[in-house]
Amino acid sequence: MARHNLEKQLSILDFALSSLWRHRMKSLSVLLVFAAVIFLLASFQMVTQALSDKAKQVLAHTPEITLQKMSAGRQESIPLAYGEQLAGIFGIRRVVPRIWGYYFDEVRLANYTVMGLEVNEMPEGGRLGATLAKGVMPGPADEAQGRVVVGQSIKKTMDLAGRTTFSLFRPDLSLKPFEISGEFSPDTDILTNDLIVMNVADARDLFGIPAGLVTDLCVYVANPKEIETIAKKISEALPSVRVLTRSQIQKTYQVVFGWRSGFGSICLLAALAAFVILAWDKASGLSPEERREIAILKVLGWETSDILAVRSRESVIVSGLACIVGMTAAYIHVVYFDAALFRPVLMGWSVLRPDLHLLPRLAAGDILLILAFTVIPYLAATVIPAWRSATVPADSALGG
Amino acid sequence: MQQIVPGAVLLFSAPWPMTCYRIETMGKYVIIECKELTKAYPVEATMVHAVNTVNLPVNKGDFLVILGHSGSGKTTLLSLIGGLTSPDSGQVFIDGVENWRQSDQALSTMRNSKIGFIFQFASLIPTLSVMENILLPLSFCQNPAGSRVLALDILAQVGLADKANAFPSQLSGGQQRRVAIARSFINCPDIILADEPTGDLDEETEKDILALFRRYNEQGTTFVVVTHNSDLAATQKGARVFSMRQAVLTPQAG
Ligand SMILES: Nc1ncnc2c1ncn2[C@@H]1O[C@H](COP(=O)(O)OP(=O)(O)O)[C@@H](O)[C@H]1O
Numbered sequence: 001m002a003r004h005n006l007e008k009q010l011s012i013l014d015f016a017l018s019s020l021w022r023h024r025m026k027s028l029s030v031l032l033v034f035a036a037v038i039f040l041l042a043s044f045q046m047v048t049q050a051l052s053d054k055a056k057q058v059l060a061h062t063p064e065i066t067l068q069k070m071s072a073g074r075q076e077s078i079p080l081a082y083g084e085q086l087a088g089i090f091g092i093r094r095v096v097p098r099i100w101g102y103y104f105d106e107v108r109l110a111n112y113t114v115m116g117l118e119v120n121e122m123p124e125g126g127r128l129g130a131t132l133a134k135g136v137m138p139g140p141a142d143e144a145q146g147r148v149v150v151g152q153s154i155k156k157t158m159d160l161a162g163r164t165t166f167s168l169f170r171p172d173l174s175l176k177p178f179e180i181s182g183e184f185s186p187d188t189d190i191l192t193n194d195l196i197v198m199n200v201a202d203a204r205d206l207f208g209i210p211a212g213l214v215t216d217l218c219v220y221v222a223n224p225k226e227i228e229t230i231a232k233k234i235s236e237a238l239p240s241v242r243v244l245t246r247s248q249i250q251k252t253y254q255v256v257f258g259w260r261s262g263f264g265s266i267c268l269l270a271a272l273a274a275f276v277i278l279a280w281d282k283a284s285g286l287s288p289e290e291r292r293e294i295a296i297l298k299v300l301g302w303e304t305s306d307i308l309a310v311r312s313r314e315s316v317i318v319s320g321l322a323c324i325v326g327m328t329a330a331y332i333h334v335v336y337f338d339a340a341l342f343r344p345v346l347m348g349w350s351v352l353r354p355d356l357h358l359l360p361r362l363a364a365g366d367i368l369l370i371l372a373f374t375v376i377p378y379l380a381a382t383v384i385p386a387w388r389s390a391t392v393p394a395d396s397a398l399g400g
Numbered sequence: 401m402q403q404i405v406p407g408a409v410l411l412f413s414a415p416w417p418m419t420c421y422r423i424e425t426m427g428k429y430v431i432i433e434c435k436e437l438t439k440a441y442p443v444e445a446t447m448v449h450a451v452n453t454v455n456l457p458v459n460k461g462d463f464l465v466i467l468g469h470s471g472s473g474k475t476t477l478l479s480l481i482g483g484l485t486s487p488d489s490g491q492v493f494i495d496g497v498e499n500w501r502q503s504d505q506a507l508s509t510m511r512n513s514k515i516g517f518i519f520q521f522a523s524l525i526p527t528l529s530v531m532e533n534i535l536l537p538l539s540f541c542q543n544p545a546g547s548r549v550l551a552l553d554i555l556a557q558v559g560l561a562d563k564a565n566a567f568p569s570q571l572s573g574g575q576q577r578r579v580a581i582a583r584s585f586i587n588c589p590d591i592i593l594a595d596e597p598t599g600d601l602d603e604e605t606e607k608d609i610l611a612l613f614r615r616y617n618e619q620g621t622t623f624v625v626v627t628h629n630s631d632l633a634a635t636q637k638g639a640r641v642f643s644m645r646q647a648v649l650t651p652q653a654g
């Protein structure tokens with residue numbers, strides 16, 4: 001009995017396959033449309049997922065509170081002395097100065113992000129060492145030493161051919177020599193790809209920033225729960241200073257990102273809806289030929305369930321193939337083509353660097369969701385009409 | 401009651417070529433019984449009878465010929481007997497079991513194992529080859545290799561042995577009809593319900609097909625053949641001839 005069942009399943013499968021083959025043009029076009037929809041959904045989901053992962057990494061590294069001096073609505077250098085005025089606020093663990101800016105390399109036509117840090121002063125500074133593929137972070141900040149750590153794309157752009165030294169122009173066009181003392185590991189690309197890290201004194205020298213001034217001040221607090229209170233106290237103590245908390249930065253980012261992915265989702269939902277309508281239309285309007293085929297099978301003694309089994313096998317094969325093709329294409333699209341299709345929608349803000357390389361991640365839940373939105377409507381759209389057609393008296397389709 | 405040895409089973413013990421063999425039961429019994437069978441279709445607000453209170457017992461091994469003009473209800477009667485159409489009132493019994501008292505599954509099994517249909521109009525699936533079309537009723541049987549041999553044998557009997565791999569579109573109307581006839585025999589049915597089976601055949605082929613019917617009939621297969629060709633009745637010795645007029649079935653004398 002079990003054997004007979006197995007044989008029956010096999011012959012149903014065989015019939016389904018041959019029926020797909022018999023209607024190969026139709027099957028192929030449905031398969032292509034279906035795969036395209038899954039491709040769009042899956043690559044969008046992968047990109048969104050990869051970007052929000054990256055975003056989390058970025059945000060995890062932002063200081064708890066950042067102080068920037070504002071003048072005429074623009075950011076200006078902030079006096080180091082401001083840090084001393086915060087001494088009285090309870091709960092501040094440390095205030096660390098940063099000098100950062102963008103450097104346009106006119107020779108290589110590339111934009112670098114230059115970051116001057118006091119690594120030894122930062123509470124988590126020691127952990128930065130872990131982000132290096134080789135070498136060490138630049139040493140103490142009290143004097144210029146010209147040692148830098150660079151990101152992967154800098155290394156590529158500069159094309160140093162084994163050398164470890166290069167020079168950048170100061171504002172007065174004199175050359176400042178640097179020596180590469182380490183490089184960031186590729187895992188941290190989102191943060192470090194175009195980054196040159198040096199100590200504060202070197203950055204001051206490079207950008208020609210007067211002593212006593214820095215780009216911003218990073219405030220680290222003892223208890224993260226007090227961030228909001230401390231931020232408020234700082235605003236009161238330094239009215240001309242913009243106080244950015246990590247959660248504010250996060251919110252700004254999420255609004256932008258949420259809007260963009262929301263926009264994308266709507267476009268995709270529209271595509272999906274079109275697909276479902278197409279599938280429904282194609283299937284519910286069973287052609288007279290298909291209706292006749294079902295009637296003939298019924299007359300020849302096929303049970304309604306056999307006909308449905310063939311139909312659903314066909315649909316499962318088509319959707320299975322579409323899933324494999326669509327998902328694979330999506331993965332290739334995201335990994336090897338860096339989601340070229342979605343770039344215009346999702347990228348282009350300074351938070352997300354344009355040459356960012358994405359590591360896609362597709363959770364089982366996402367896959368299930370995508371399947372639920374594509375395969376189930378498709379199965380319903382193909383099997384239900386066949387069922388309706390198989391349960392009506394067979395004679396009506398045969399006439400006479 | 402009766403015992404059937406399906407041809408496919410015998411294939412491996414009997415020499416080739418072979419047809420469906422059956423072990424006959426003794427004596428006659430009623431294999432089809434229509435009781436007060438009635439079916440009407442709505443035509444412009446009124447109901448028009450297609451089949452009106454038909455009472456018809458058919459014995460096993462009978463050869464029935466039903467004559468009638470088109471529109472008299474012949475096709476509808478065959479559909480009712482084969483369980484393709486449900487009657488408005490009355491019953492059809494096949495082997496003592498009432499058609500519409502059964503589940504869809506049981507009805508399908510009954511059609512599959514006991515009845516061979518020959519439709520009035522082309523009934524081949526255009527995208528399947530002749531062989532595949534013939535094998536459709538056996539799609540879920542347990543002996544695919546044996547079925548092919550059987551199918552080739554039946555194809556030879558209808559004179560189309562060389563067309564097994566052709567597609568319906570490559571055949572003439574008469575050849576398609578013969579394929580449909582071959583298919584109706586593939587499951588060794590007890591009953592053949594044939595709707596104008598020789599409609600588009602030339603005289604020569606018609607004779608061959610009728611001879612084939614007779615051969616099967618002599619082996620015990622019951623035939624209900626619908627036609628508007630009154631000559632057909634004359635060629636089948638011992639046929640019970642009925643005429644159908646405006647949904648009413650009446651036996652013809654002689
Ligand atoms: N499915 C149907 N729907 C409506 N009317 C039908 C249907 N099938 C048959 N009829 C009507 O029933 C009558 C008998 O038809 P049919 O059984 O096909 O006759 P025959 O086969 O003798 O030509 C005709 O008037 C036909 O129009």
Ligand SMILES: [Mg+2]
Nearest residue numbers: 400474475520
């Ligand atoms: Mg008819």
